[in-house]
Amino acid sequence: MFSSNSLFRMMLIVLAFACNLAKADMTIEIVGGGSTRHAIAVVPFKDESSRLSDPLTLVVKNDLNLSGMFRVLDTSKVSDLPFTPASIHYAQWQGAGAQSVAVGTVSDAGNGQVTVSFSLMDAAQKKQLTGGQFTVSPDQGRQVAHKIADMIYQAITGQQGIFGTRIVYVLKQGAASYQLQVADMDGGRSQTILRSKEPIMSPAWSPDGRYLAYVSFETHKPVVWVQDLATGRRRAAANFKGSNSGPAWSPDGKQLAVVLTLSGNSEIYLVDAAGGGAARRLTYSDAIDTEPSWSADGAKIVFVSDRAGGPQIYSMAATGGDATRLTWQGSYNVSPRLSPDGNTLAFIQRQAGAFRVMMQDRANGDVRVLSSDPYNERPSFAPNGQMVLYASVQGGQSVLYAATLDGGNKARLAVLNGEVQDPAWGPFTH
Amino acid sequence: MNWKQLLIGTAAASLLAACSSTKPPEAAAPAASQPAATSVAPVSSGEQNQTALDPLHDPNSPLAQRSVYFDFDSSVVKDEYKSLVGAHADFLKSSNGNSHKITIQGNTDARGSREYNLALGQRRAESVKKSMEVLGVPDKQLEAVSFGKEKPKATGTSDADYAQNRRADIVYDGQ
Numbered sequence: 001m002f003s004s005n006s007l008f009r010m011m012l013i014v015l016a017f018a019c020n021l022a023k024a025d026m027t028i029e030i031v032g033g034g035s036t037r038h039a040i041a042v043v044p045f046k047d048e049s050s051r052l053s054d055p056l057t058l059v060v061k062n063d064l065n066l067s068g069m070f071r072v073l074d075t076s077k078v079s080d081l082p083f084t085p086a087s088i089h090y091a092q093w094q095g096a097g098a099q100s101v102a103v104g105t106v107s108d109a110g111n112g113q114v115t116v117s118f119s120l121m122d123a124a125q126k127k128q129l130t131g132g133q134f135t136v137s138p139d140q141g142r143q144v145a146h147k148i149a150d151m152i153y154q155a156i157t158g159q160q161g162i163f164g165t166r167i168v169y170v171l172k173q174g175a176a177s178y179q180l181q182v183a184d185m186d187g188g189r190s191q192t193i194l195r196s197k198e199p200i201m202s203p204a205w206s207p208d209g210r211y212l213a214y215v216s217f218e219t220h221k222p223v224v225w226v227q228d229l230a231t232g233r234r235r236a237a238a239n240f241k242g243s244n245s246g247p248a249w250s251p252d253g254k255q256l257a258v259v260l261t262l263s264g265n266s267e268i269y270l271v272d273a274a275g276g277g278a279a280r281r282l283t284y285s286d287a288i289d290t291e292p293s294w295s296a297d298g299a300k301i302v303f304v305s306d307r308a309g310g311p312q313i314y315s316m317a318a319t320g321g322d323a324t325r326l327t328w329q330g331s332y333n334v335s336p337r338l339s340p341d342g343n344t345l346a347f348i349q350r351q352a353g354a355f356r357v358m359m360q361d362r363a364n365g366d367v368r369v370l371s372s373d374p375y376n377e378r379p380s381f382a383p384n385g386q387m388v389l390y391a392s393v394q395g396g397q398s399v400l401y402a403a404t405l406d407g408g409n410k411a412r413l414a415v416l417n418g419e420v421q422d423p424a425w426g427p428f429t430h
Numbered sequence: 431m432n433w434k435q436l437l438i439g440t441a442a443a444s445l446l447a448a449c450s451s452t453k454p455p456e457a458a459a460p461a462a463s464q465p466a467a468t469s470v471a472p473v474s475s476g477e478q479n480q481t482a483l484d485p486l487h488d489p490n491s492p493l494a495q496r497s498v499y500f501d502f503d504s505s506v507v508k509d510e511y512k513s514l515v516g517a518h519a520d521f522l523k524s525s526n527g528n529s530h531k532i533t534i535q536g537n538t539d540a541r542g543s544r545e546y547n548l549a550l551g552q553r554r555a556e557s558v559k560k561s562m563e564v565l566g567v568p569d570k571q572l573e574a575v576s577f578g579k580e581k582p583k584a585t586g587t588s589d590a591d592y593a594q595n596r597r598a599d600i601v602y603d604g605q
Contacts (some may be wrong), residue, residue, distance in 0.1 A: 175585070199580035201544050220604070221533070221575040222548060243552050243576045246545045259545065261574065264556050266549035288549040304546055311546050334543035348543060355542055375541065422544060 037071040045104035046083040052141035059145035063163040068409030130155040169423040187413035209429040213247035257292035282320035302336040346379040492517035496600040505553040519565035536576040539592035548578035
């Protein structure tokens with residue numbers, strides 16, 4: 001599977017997978033907010049700071065905040081905080097406006113392990129809404145926090161939470177330092193999985209979250225690579241004459257849509273994700289066809305083409321054939337992504353020199369602005385379809401945003417010391 | 431016979447020079463800083479011979495010009511670059527040059543989608559490649575690739591900076 005050549009490349013490029021570089025180089029900052037949020041009190045868990053190396057309830061609160069579905073109450077001024085359901089004074093919490101109260105403890109489980117127990121109680125009904133116990137090592141506080149936030153989110157909204165999912169992005173530091181980084185969706189626990197002096201772009205998650213496809217210029221031309229996140233092993237998935245780019249996994253994980261230039265023009269092809277086999281061409285226009293992205297059911301591919309002049313977004317069957325134009329407003333529409341339910345198209349539109357995240361309702365074609373920052377890049381949907389991740393430049397600083405679909409809540413995942421490029425939200429992994 | 435050996439020796443020397451250099455392609459004029467290459471020193475009038483036989487390393491050769499610049503939003507090779515493209519095409523078809531391969535690397539100035547810019551840079555590289563094919567250079571000696579907006583020569587935001595980045599570079603033998 002791995003040629004000596006690719007092994008050599010592995011030596012040239014330092015692969016630093018499984019290496020925690022920076023534990024918290026992003027911070028969450030909420031911009032805006034709605035009024036119909038569920039009011040929740042998350043009480044600091046008993047002994048969390050002495051038994052865990054990372055914050056626990058702080059991470060739970062950040063998660064709930066950034067979802068835009070919760071109003072997290074301040075508990076810092078409350079004396080005599082409860083740690084178990086039995087010690088909750090419900091009238092007091094209801095008086096403070098809480099609809100639910102989360103309490104918990106961290107206890108010694110022996111063998112260097114700790115047990116985190118938590119309950120989410122309905123403040124009016126005085127009944128448990130959800131709860132659980134996790135026995136982990138003391139450095140796994142963040143994972144447990146994301147799991148608890150997912151359980152709370154599911155109990156209150158009825159939808160699957162995305163706090164345990166991961167994101168990928170390229171971090172550029174200076175002219176010749178590129179890192180492909182994977183992090184928790186809140187930006188925590190970032191890991192560098194590939195380092196290169198040459199550009200890296202267009203990372204794409206496999207549907208099972210085990211692999212990343214991306215474009216690397218390490219051989220002085222764009223080549224599509226696939227890397228196993230667990231082992232760090234990688235191989236060239238598309239390395240044809242000319243340029244190779246734009247990888248997008250089919251929802252069954254078996255194929256990659258890629259952009260190749262074998263015909264002397266950028267066209268969309270399919271290659272086997274497992275490697276080998278010929279490239280099967282899907283588009284035949286004389287124009288640029290690029291940035292393929294699949295619908296969740298695998299039936300369609302949306303892409304960018306300038307067959308009508310400027311770049312516009314089109315849709316075609318995943319087997320190729322006639323394309324339907326989806327965007328009619330604006331002269332420059334790129335980077336399309338369909339929501340998991342297929343009802344919304346997110347993309348980037350150039351407006352008087354600004355590049356904005358736009359949302360198109362697929363049922364009636366209505367388009368609205370999600371982000372009015374001057375320079376935004378590459379939106380992608382959370383796997384539950386409730387949020388959109390994109391890169392932005394603000395005041396010369398490069399940042400990631402996770403925004404609710406209506407734009408009413410934007411969580412800024414600020415990255416320090418570098419330019420954050422080409423983010424992509426990963427899938428559910430359980 | 432001697433002529434052939436000299437050519438091979440010179441080619442090897444130029445390969446070595448290429449290996450030791452990590453500079454970008456436009457800086458590829460090592461002959462200027464190595465006027466008396468030791469490998470050819472025993473041959474009388476070696477310096478002249480090297481220049482004559484290795485135009486790739488002659489800063490005065492038309493082949494020293496390796497960048498084609500484009501107008502805004504255009505991939506058309508302008509008339510002022512026809513002679514540059516023609517000189518490289520002639521060399522690649524010649525007995526001296528027909529063992530060489532070139533990569534044409536397209537670049538863009540624009541902001542916006544990385545992938546779309548990659549395709550635009552590709553269009554510029556393909557435009558230079560097609561010009562050479564029209565002049566009779568075999569396809570197997572040519573590869574058009576793109577860096578899109580990822581490797582700007584000028585990082586500023588002035589019109590002059592942008593003009594520097596609307597460019598295709600000719601790179602010999604993977605250097």
